[in-house]
Amino acid sequence: DIQMTQSPSSLSASVGDRVTITCRASQRISSYLNWYQQKPGKAPKLLIYAASSLQSGVPSRFSGSGSGTDFTLTISSLQPEDFAAYYCQQSYSTPHTFGQGTKLEIK
Amino acid sequence: QITLKESGPTLVKPTQTLTLTCTFSGFSLTTSGVGVGWIRQPPGKALEWLALIYWDGDKRYSPSLKSRLTIAKDTSKNQVVLRMTNMDPVDTGTYYCAHSRTTVFGDDAFDIWGQGTMVTVSS
Numbered sequence: 014d015i016q017m018t019q020s021p022s023s024l025s026a027s028v029g030d031r032v033t034i035t036c037r038a039s040q041r042i043s044s045y046l047n048w049y050q051q052k053p054g055k056a057p058k059l060l061i062y063a064a065s066s067l068q069s070g071v072p073s074r075f076s077g078s079g080s081g082t083d084f085t086l087t088i089s090s091l092q093p094e095d096f097a098a099y100y101c102q103q104s105y106s107t108p109h110t111f112g113q114g115t116k117l118e119i120k
Numbered sequence: 121q122i123t124l125k126e127s128g129p130t131l132v133k134p135t136q137t138l139t140l141t142c143t144f145s146g147f148s149l150t151t152s153g154v155g156v157g158w159i160r161q162p163p164g165k166a167l168e169w170l171a172l173i174y175w176d177g178d179k180r181y182s183p184s185l186k187s188r189l190t191i192a193k194d195t196s197k198n199q200v201v202l203r204m205t206n207m208d209p210v211d212t213g214t215y216y217c218a219h220s221r222t223t224v225f226g227d228d229a230f231d232i233w234g235q236g237t238m239v240t241v242s243s
Contacts, residue, residue: 107172
């Protein structure tokens with residue numbers, strides 16, 4: 014299995030801050046990397062696919078970058094509704110493993 | 121509009137077999153590039169990819185659970201069924217089904233998720 018490692022595991026930030034979450038794959042996965050947001054008690058929501066493509070309906074303050082083994086999710090200006098957990102997922106080979114998650118909390 | 125909904129028991133005993141059904145609408149599982157996957161999440165923990173079935177019948181499983189899992193589709197009923205044998209308390213969690221699409225870049229993404237169903241394994 015390809016292992017996905019996210020950092021940090023948790024993060025405190027304020028409304029308006031720029032935030033970056035990192036995801037590293039245990040082997041090269043080209044650009045086959047997705048990002049999801051999950052709020053408490055809710056199903057995950059797809060934000061970014063293919064490393065940098067914004068899913069329809071997702072605000073443009075979310076962006077993704079990277080290829081190979083290192084990827085980032087950036088939120089340019091945090092909004093109150095962005096405080097949630099974020100997961101990366103590789104779709105290069107099955108099983109399409111997820112990272113352990115990053116919990117974004119209000120400072 | 122694509123929707124998915126999971127159904128099945130909320131409580132199972134250790135060693136029993138869990139059968140979950142994902143009933144979907146708004147798409148056909150015979151359309152090229154489409155799949156339905158299962159993902160679970162223990163309370164307070166991360167997401168875990170379990171299995172995926174594609175439009176052409178190709179089935180993929182998590183290697184660590186492959187001996188316990190069976191995924192199947194019934195296109196006439198718009199359903200995907202997941203069976204997990206020999207349930208254990210560590211299998212407690214929320215089980216999600218999700219629509220998978222193969223993007224223009226050739227990779228897969230779960231773009232629409234069901235609400236999830238909580239399954240507790242306890243005697």
